[in-house]
Amino acid sequence: MIAHIRGRIEDLNEDSVVIDVGGVGYRVLVPGRIIDSIGEIGDEVKLLTHLQVKEDEMVLYGFLNHDELEIFQALIAISGVGARIALSVLSTLRPDELRSAIFEGDLEKLTSVKGLGKKTASRIVLELGEKLVRRVTLPEGFNDAIEGLVALGYSRNDAEKAVKRVLDERGTNVGVEDIIKDGLKHLTSKTR
Known part of the structure; x- marks a missing residue:
């Protein structure tokens, strides 16, 4: 498998980039949203890749991270x-x-x-x-609040949703007790 590709940008389109690697041009399909972040023609670029092999073609997909x-x-x-x-x-x-x-x-x-x-x-x-x-990284204290809500009998999924709402509403500068208290308000209003 091709894990990444590094080379000079030869061509840019709305959903792909052609990267010259040692005289060979590789067309790499990319999310259109990242085209502006890749660079300009002539710039050096490195993309992480996923190679998809089908019966009649091989397609290389590229990502910035x-x-x-x-x-x-x-x-x-x-x-x-x-x-x-x-x-x-x-x-x-x-x-x-x-x-x-x-x-x-x-x-x-x-x-x-x-x-x-x-x-x-x-x-x-x-x-x-x-x-x-599960990969969402919560600030310190938020995981403790989730565990506290789970210990009170709520499902992990519901506890995570309630804590996420508190994070969205109040930001990260709040204590564990307040997170649990506000999380409980969300959880109890949900069950009414």
């Missing part, structure tokens, strides 16, 4: 989500926006991606919910 690459690979592992849709997702949503949409079950945001219907968006939420959301 491991986060994008891992999300792409997680998406294409889902039945009904091909590389084209996965690339479209990463062209539309940054990794943190995607995690947030999955975490919140925000099908509207997910279906704003070209080519992604409600059924497939639901499958993404279901299959990637645990895998991607």
Whole structure:
């Protein structure tokens, strides 16, 4: 497998870049959102890659960081989500926006991606919910608050959602006790 590619940018398009490596030009499909960040023609670039081999072609996909690459690979592992849709997702949503949409079950945001219907968006939420959301790094104290809510009998998923809401509302400068108190308010209002 080709883990990364480094070379000089020879051509830029809205969804691909041609990289010259030792006189050979490699066309690498990339999320359209990152084209402006890659550089300009003549610049040196390094992209992490995923090589997809089919019966009649080999396609190289490129990403600026491991986060994008891992999300792409997680998406294409889902039945009904091909590389084209996965690339479209990463062209539309940054990794943190995607995690947030999955975490919140925000099908509207997910279906704003070209080519992604409600059924497939639901499958993404279901299959990637645990895998991607667990990677969200919470400030110190927030994990303690999640554990506290779980100890009070709430599911980990509900506790994480409640703590995430507190994080969104109050920021990171709040104590564990206040996080739990506000988290409980969200959880009890949800059950009414």
